[in-house]
Amino acid sequence: MTEERLIISRKTNNKFFLMIAIGVVLLIAGIIIAAMSGGHHAEGHGEAAAAGHEAAHWSKRLYMNLWLNNVYFTGIALVGVFFVAVQYVAYAGWSVLIKRIPEAMGYYLPIGGAVMLVTFLLGGHDIFHWTHDYLYNQFLEDGVTPNPQYDPIIAGKAPYLNFWFFLIRMIAYFVLWILFFNWLRRNSIGEDLHGGTNYYHKSIRISAMFLVVFGVTSSTSAWDWVLSIDTHWFSTMFGWYVFASWWVSGLSVIALTVIILKQNGYLKLVNANHIHDLGKFVFAFSIFWTYIWFSQFMLIWYANIPEESIYFIERLGGNGGHFKWIFFTNLLINFAFPFLVLMTRDAKRQMIMLKIVTIAILIGHWLDFYLMMMPGTMRTDAGIGFIEIGTTLIFLGIFLITFTKGLTKASLVPVNHPFLEESVHHHV
Amino acid sequence: MTKKFVLGIYDDEDVLLQAIENVRAAGTNIYEVFSPYPIHGIDDVLGIKRSRLPIVAFFCGLFGTSFALWMQIWMLGFDWPMIIGGKPHIALPAFIPVTFELTVLCAAFGMVITFFIVTKLKPSFKVNVFDKRSTDDKFVMAIEVKEGVTDMPALNDLLRSNGAIEVNEKEVIK
Numbered sequence: 001m002t003e004e005r006l007i008i009s010r011k012t013n014n015k016f017f018l019m020i021a022i023g024v025v026l027l028i029a030g031i032i033i034a035a036m037s038g039g040h041h042a043e044g045h046g047e048a049a050a051a052g053h054e055a056a057h058w059s060k061r062l063y064m065n066l067w068l069n070n071v072y073f074t075g076i077a078l079v080g081v082f083f084v085a086v087q088y089v090a091y092a093g094w095s096v097l098i099k100r101i102p103e104a105m106g107y108y109l110p111i112g113g114a115v116m117l118v119t120f121l122l123g124g125h126d127i128f129h130w131t132h133d134y135l136y137n138q139f140l141e142d143g144v145t146p147n148p149q150y151d152p153i154i155a156g157k158a159p160y161l162n163f164w165f166f167l168i169r170m171i172a173y174f175v176l177w178i179l180f181f182n183w184l185r186r187n188s189i190g191e192d193l194h195g196g197t198n199y200y201h202k203s204i205r206i207s208a209m210f211l212v213v214f215g216v217t218s219s220t221s222a223w224d225w226v227l228s229i230d231t232h233w234f235s236t237m238f239g240w241y242v243f244a245s246w247w248v249s250g251l252s253v254i255a256l257t258v259i260i261l262k263q264n265g266y267l268k269l270v271n272a273n274h275i276h277d278l279g280k281f282v283f284a285f286s287i288f289w290t291y292i293w294f295s296q297f298m299l300i301w302y303a304n305i306p307e308e309s310i311y312f313i314e315r316l317g318g319n320g321g322h323f324k325w326i327f328f329t330n331l332l333i334n335f336a337f338p339f340l341v342l343m344t345r346d347a348k349r350q351m352i353m354l355k356i357v358t359i360a361i362l363i364g365h366w367l368d369f370y371l372m373m374m375p376g377t378m379r380t381d382a383g384i385g386f387i388e389i390g391t392t393l394i395f396l397g398i399f400l401i402t403f404t405k406g407l408t409k410a411s412l413v414p415v416n417h418p419f420l421e422e423s424v425h426h427h428v
Numbered sequence: 429m430t431k432k433f434v435l436g437i438y439d440d441e442d443v444l445l446q447a448i449e450n451v452r453a454a455g456t457n458i459y460e461v462f463s464p465y466p467i468h469g470i471d472d473v474l475g476i477k478r479s480r481l482p483i484v485a486f487f488c489g490l491f492g493t494s495f496a497l498w499m500q501i502w503m504l505g506f507d508w509p510m511i512i513g514g515k516p517h518i519a520l521p522a523f524i525p526v527t528f529e530l531t532v533l534c535a536a537f538g539m540v541i542t543f544f545i546v547t548k549l550k551p552s553f554k555v556n557v558f559d560k561r562s563t564d565d566k567f568v569m570a571i572e573v574k575e576g577v578t579d580m581p582a583l584n585d586l587l588r589s590n591g592a593i594e595v596n597e598k599e600v601i602k
Contacts, residue, residue, distance in 0.1 A: 294524060297521065298521050298522070298524065298525075302513060302515075302521070302522065304513070304514070343486070344482070345482070427468040
């Protein structure tokens with residue numbers, strides 16, 4: 001099998017930089033607009049402004065957007081590594097031809113880690129209610145007067161949700177993920193250069209270890225980064241829910257990249273059968289996400305326990321119905337649309353259909369994360385404007401630059417993979 | 429009534445696939461090919477059209493969905509309204525699990541029953557075994573012989589020249 005090198009032209013790279021530049025311009029415009037209208041807002045509600053509620057409003061919105069996009073793109077990058085690991089452990093042959101694509105997605109992880117750390121250290125108080133020290137003191141400084149801001153529920157979670165443990169966990173996740181990503185990647189490249197089955201067997205062992213790490217950290221990182229925004233609320237399904245959202249977004253990125261590369265004349269050996277399998281993945285896990293979504297929703301809706309149902313009230317009728325349209329759009333884009341469009345065999349094998357659906361899913365799951373994070377922090381001040389679009393474009397540009405750079409670093413066809421021949425003759 | 433078949437016996441998958449193509453190209457109609465295991469790509473070379481069973485599945489599923497929703501809405505909303513757990517009579521989220529299950533059930537049963545009807549599969553169905561070795565290590569290509577039309581020596585040559593290790597004749601009671 002011959003090597004196939006991806007060449008990202010200067011023109012394409014400039015497009016990515018232009019994307020970032022447009023994002024920055026939009027972001028700055030959005031911040032200026034928000035800061036000006038925020039000032040106006042404060043005049044109208046003098047008391048609230050005096051109490052510090054409206055101060056630095058735009059910065060909170062900025063931090064939330066950084067957090068939202070970084071969690072979203074980090075998840076996609078992580079799913080790339082997870083996908084490769086699953087394929088190894090399952091002794092899968094079909095995916096060998098497209099394996100380099102999920103593999104390269106992991107290159108975003110170090111950036112994701114850095115942005116996550118900086119955003120948390122700078123904007124932790126804006127993102128997480130539980131980071132405020134006053135919640136934990138039962139008494140005021142004199143030791144006698146009860147602290148009116150004391151929150152026994154959050155204080156009860158202090159052994160897990162405290163600044164240092166949170167920080168240590170965050171660093172540990174990224175260290176582990178990047179370590180395993182590099183390890184798998186090194187073996188994969190080594191196999192290209194030297195051949196032999198040693199690399200393959202070693203990759204299976206690394207993947208098996210990574211799956212154990214991923215199983216724990218994907219859940220706990222979801223609790224840390226997303227669930228703890230709504231500090232009082234909890235859901236035992238939440239780890240799965242975030243994983244499902246990440247996983248289907250990641251699969252969409254893989255499918256979309258394969259299609260775009262193929263339409264640009266790369267991945268010549270990939271045929272309709274590989275596309276079909278990717279389509280099945282996207283179709284199946286859209287339904288899986290819906291299943292998890294509904295399982296979480298229905299139990300809470302049926303039991304109707306106030307401390308649980310508040311989560312959905314905030315997203316439906318609460319907050320003045322601010323998030324209602326996103327709530328239903330979320331279900332429409334992420335379930336109804338892929339379910340109906342990708343149902344037939346032909347749709348999964350046609351690149352154009354799959355392209356439309358995967359783009360819709362990527363937008364849909366961005367909205368899904370938006371819906372998980374914004375009601376608990378921005379409340380009715382949340383919106384989708386210049387700041388949101390700008391930040392997303394910046395992150396998308398950075399993700400694409402690192403991702404495509406990763407793709408160019410090695411042959412798109414893993415030339416010495418023992419199952420390459422099987423993948424070339426894949427037939428469903 | 430008996431029918432006469434010519435059986436080409438093959439022992440290699442790739443040779444078989446090539447033979448099927450050549451035999452069909454020569455204008456011979458292949459009645460059936462028997463194989464110990466599913467062969468990738470054999471549907472295409474045999475020119476078998478894609479099954480229409482998925483369409484049946486879709487409509488059976490659609491029937492299941494609407495039946496389940498109608499049943500629950502009518503029963504709990506109109507025929508015998510009851511308040512359960514303080515929810516409205518027609519509490520849609522509570523109906524979804526039943527709707528889902530009936531969709532799957534109707535689609536699955538609908539497909540199986542349709543399959544039985546279309547293939548005429550029933551307990552009294554008699555299976556004609558053309559060559560027992562097709563359940564072990566040989567591939568069997570069956571071609572129906574039409575009296576007075578089929579040129580037997582030519583067919584024999586055609587099969588042998590395309591890699592058949594044996595060519596047999598068999599009469600089957602239809």
